[in-house]
Structure formats: structure tokens, C-alpha cells
Amino acid sequence: MTHRPSFTASFGGLVRDTFCAQPARILHSHQEAYASLALVGSCLYIALTSLMCPLYLRVAIPVLVVTVMRKAAWTCGLRLPLFKP
Numbered sequence: 001m002t003h004r005p006s007f008t009a010s011f012g013g014l015v016r017d018t019f020c021a022q023p024a025r026i027l028h029s030h031q032e033a034y035a036s037l038a039l040v041g042s043c044l045y046i047a048l049t050s051l052m053c054p055l056y057l058r059v060a061i062p063v064l065v066v067t068v069m070r071k072a073a074w075t076c077g078l079r080l081p082l083f084k085p
Contacts, residue, residue, distance in 0.1 A: 037069050
């Protein structure tokens with residue numbers, strides 16, 4: 001059950017990009033921090049659940065954190081590092 005938010009966020013974006021005839025963002029990590037931020041939100045939700053926080057905080061805090069991080073990545077042009085063998 002803990003893996004569902006990351007899958008939902010990641011594959012929802014993949015479907016969106018496919019329907020819009022755009023390159024799938026999740027497959028191009030050099031373009032933007034996308035699935036990794038969904039994973040951060042998922043991990044934050046799990047951590048808050050283990051701390052027995054109320055449901056509204058378990059939802060609101062990860063949404064706020066990921067939204068701010070996505071906005072910062074978009075505004076500042078932050079990208080994931082490239083893999084260079």
C-alpha cells in the first residue's frame with residue numbers, strides 16, 4: 001500500500017504526456033525532477049503515518065512540500081544529475 005502514491009503520481013504523468021503527444025517527463029530525468037519529487041512526497045506521507053499524525057496533516061504536508069519543491073525546480077531550473085558511465 002505504501003508504494004501507490006508514487007506510482008499514481010508517476011504513471012498519471014506518463015499517461016498525460018502520452019495523450020498530449022509529449023515526451024514522457026518521467027523517462028527524461030535530465031529535463032526535470034519529476035518522479036523523484038513524487039517519491040519524496042510518498043516517503044513524507046509514510047513518515048507522518050508512522051508518527052500517527054492526523055490524516056489532514058498526512059495529506060497537506062506532503063502536498064505542500066512537493067508543490068513548493070516542484071515550483072522551485074521549475075523556477076530555478078533545477079535538474080537531476082545525469083548518469084555518465
